[in-house]
Amino acid sequence: MRREIKQLLAALMIMVMAVGLSGCAQKTAQQTTPKLPELKIAASQGAGSYPLAPLVENNSLQSIADKTTIESWVTSEQLSAMVTSNQVHFIMAPVTNAIMLHNKGADVKLANVAVWGMLYILSADDSVTSLADLKGKQVAVTGGSSGYHGTVFRHILIKNNIDPDKDLTILNMDMAESSSKLATGEIKLALSNEPNSSVAIANSAKGNVTVKRAIDLQAEWGKATGSSARIPQAGLIVVGANAKNTALVNEVLKQFDTNAKWINENPAAAGPVVEKYFPKMRASAVQQSLPFARLEPVSSPQCKEEVNAFLAEYLKTAPPASIGGKMPDDSFYYSGN
């Protein structure tokens, strides 16, 4: 019996060491090459991903990579897995997810903030025009009270002396579901981003339901906090050792800006290109969403102060866990050197 246990423990130790060593080997094998055969950018639904479509279509990054590909992510687990296993070079993600990953020890840096707020309260109820009108009502919010949309919304409500837990009901419902329920009349109010709002409005019109962007949460944020009407919502994250390759990151940022500018100036032409790479974001919805998407990319060194000021205000009501426990340190922001 004793001997059996000893043998087992010895075998176990060997297993542990083998697994540990192979882990180390993987980590050191990473190195930067002058020109990449393939640059991978992970993206999810949302206006922040628009510029990636023409960027791949025109092979804008040909000076640093033979080709650029887009991988899609949906859940935060996929995001974690992509980052910890270095599957991609860049990720377009909500700013809070980026901070969470950084604060949880993942090697990520914020390269830019691409979208400065695209949150609106959609309403099928004409009587709702202000935050006070939401009292006693139900509002569908993706991620419920604990997601980024929910925590921003709650902050604005609290600043307006509306108790988010007592004065209204926040329903946890993803945006695809709330969009279809607005159209069928099952719900009257939903918090939505772009291009989801444009999709919801178009879908509802088909069913003879008029849905409007009734409340601009960016404007409300500005009013309630005395800052500008902007919310750092989504940005480009650079993964792992790629942040040290400044030539790579700077070129990606430059091309991202150029393509974002093209999108904003050519909404009609942009729609079909975006739909080609993100089939769920329909061309017409993309086109209609642009006036509300605030797609104005600002690189990390320039937006750092604004993001930190936003977070300091945000944390007055939001749980620290929603950004991974604390304010991000300076190493979170890509500095370019």
Next chain:
Amino acid sequence: MTASIIQGISDRRYYILGIMLILAGWQALAWASHPLIVASPGSTFGSIFEMLTSGELTKNLLITLQRQLTGLALGVLTGTVLGIFGGLRKSLDSMFQPGINAILATPSVIFVVIAMVWFGQGSTQVIFVTALLVMPIMYLNSAKGIQSIDSNLLQMVQVYRVPNRIKVLKVYLPGLLYGFMAGFSLSVASSLRITIMAELLGAQNGIGNAIFIARGYLETSKLFAWALLLVLMVMLIEAIVFNPLQRFISRWQE
């Protein structure tokens, strides 16, 4: 299933060795991967301690337990009552079968989604789904318990004109209890799983909601902490409720 684990400790040292093997394998996995993917045993126990001191654990545990026990009680009651009828009358059993089979064959998440439309988000939905999914387990087991009573015994009871009271107490009840205990053991563990799944999708509090938030906030150690706590909870329920009950019944049956 867990009942047999606890009961069947023939050699305590091997049991402890088993636990140590799990812990060692877990630690090895944690070393080999990122803390975002696998939380180490240390950080998991740290999270349990943290949730214990902040009151988060007790608060959510009580909410979930209340829902689970209410749903379990309702499901056990309806399932057993229907099961007695089904066990006694073959015709009723045939009539109940399609409904029971339909519930068992449907993925449980569908009931949660439907219940959310009917009752909205909150306790009612969770209790409804728990009761609904416990019911067929109890039905099948208690009906089978009665149906498996020895037909010779039933004939003998009839031939000797045994009084009804004795007939129920000494023939039907032991048969029913045999099936009931098998079903109840299964129901206790699965009702907790069902309750948490229903909370995960449609409740603003409770363990399921805590897991939803931990997932959204990338708090892997908290996720692991809840998983571990749930295993311990089922083992605890087995140890303090189920096993004494079964011992009591088996003594009484002899």
